[in-house]
Amino acid sequence: MPRTPHFVKQIAAVCMLAGLAMAAQAAEIAVLSAGAIEPGLRAAVAAYDAQTGHHTRLTFNTAPALKKRMDGNPAFDVVIAPRAVIGEFAAASKLAETRANVGRVGMGVAVRDGAPVPDIRSAEALKQAVLDADSLVFNRASTGLYLEGLLKKWEVSAQVEGKTSRYPDGAAVMEHLLHGQGREIGFGAITEILLYRGKGLTLVGPVPEAVQNYTAYTAAPLASGTQQALAQELLAFLAGPVGKAAFVAAGITD
Template sequence: MSLGLMAGCATPSATHPTEIRVITSGGFSAAYDQLVPLYEQATGYKVITSRGASLGNAPDSIPSRFARGEQFDVVILADSGLEQLITQGKVQKGSRVDLARSMIGMSVRKGTPKPDISTVEALKQTLLDAKSIAYSASASGTYLSNELFPRLGVAEQIKGKATRILSERVGAVVLRGDADIGFQQVSELLPFKELEFVGPLPDEVQQRVFFSAGVATGARNPDAATHLIRFLAAPAAAPIVRSTGMEPAVAR
C-alpha cells in the first residue's frame, strides 16, 4: 500500500531536515493516523504531530498556537480556518490542497434509546427532548451554535443544556455520560466504537466542510511539507480516507 501511495511522488532531498512538523485538527485525524505511518515507512521521514481545533480560542487550538508563534511545516484543518491563516500570512499563499470533505453526525451511548434525526423536524424534536447536548468548539460546533440551532428555532430552549466542548473529543464526553447526545464531524465520532453512531444530519441542514492542508510560512523544509501533502491527497489514499467517514477530495 505504501509503495502504491508513493507512486509519482519523488522523495525530497535528504540533505534537508528529515523531520516534518504537522499540526492537524481532529476532522482528518482518523485518516491521517493511518496514512502517516505509511509515509514514514516509504520515505524514512519522521512526522512530528501536534493536534488542535480548527477554530476557537482554546489554548491548544490551531489559531492559538500560531498566535503564540509555534512553528510547523504543515497545517491541516477546516478550510475556513486555513484561509484565515493564509490571510494572516501564517500559511503560504497558493499552498492549499483539499484533502477530504466531512459531514456532521450524532452519537449516543450504546444501550440508550437511539433518537431520530432522519428529518429536520425529527432533529429539532431530538434536540428539545435531550437532557444534555455536547458539540464541538471547532468548525462543526460553530455552525451548530451560530446557524443551525437558531435556524431550527431551538437556540434559547437548549441554551442551558448544550455545551461547547473545548480541547476534547465530543465522543469522550458522551461516553462517560456527561451528555446524552453529541455532535461532531462524522470522522471524529466513528472511532468511538463504544458509542452508537446515529447518523449524519439531514441533507437540508447538513454542513459539508473541506479539510485542507497548507505549507506553513517559515517551514524548515517546504519541499518535504509539499511532498507529504501530495501524499495525503493522492488518489491511492482515497480508500483509507473513505473508510473513516469522509469523502476524498479527489472524488469530486
C-alpha cells in the same frame, strides 16, 4: 572458503555506513492539524513514513486553537485546517502557495450504546429530538459553532441552553457521552464518532442533508518553513491514491 575476521569487519563497516546514509536522508516533518481528520491523517502519514523513511510528527488542535498557535512563531512545516481558516492564514502571508485538498467531514449524531435512538430522518425530526432529549453535548470547535447557529435558526437556543454541555474538542464530547445517562444525544464530526463505535457509542447517522454542515480541510506548507521540499512531498502523498484511500476509510470524503 572460511571468511576471515577482516572480511567480517568490512561487511560490518559497509552495513554501518549504509545505516548512517539512510539516517542522514531521513527527516522529521512537523504537521499542525485540526482534530476532526485525525484518524485518516494518522493512517496516511504512517504510510508516508513507511515509504520514505521520514518521521511525521503530528500535533492536533481545534480550529480556534490553531489560530492562536499560528499567531505566534509556529515551529511546523505543514498546517491542515478548515478551508476558511487556511484562507485567513494565506491572507496574512503565513502560508506558501501550494495547497492539497484533504477532504471534507460531515456532522453526525451519537448516543450511548443501549440509549434511546432519536429519529433524525429529517430536519424537523432532528429539531424535535433536540427538544425531547434530556441533555445535549457538543464541542466549541467547527462542528459546535455550526450547531450553535442552527439552534438559533430553529429558535430553540433558550429552550435547550439549560440542558447543554459543551467541551473544547470532540474527544471530550465522546467521553462525556460514554458516561452519560438517559436520553442524551451528542453531536460531532462523523470521523470522531466512528472512533468510539464498538467502544460504547452508536453513530445514529449523519444529520439530514438539509441541515448538514461539511467542513472541508486543506493542507498547506508554512511560508517560513525550512523544509519546503519535504512539505511539498508530503502534500503530494496526502492528495495521492494512498493518502486518499486512508482518508476515505476514516470517513473523510472528497
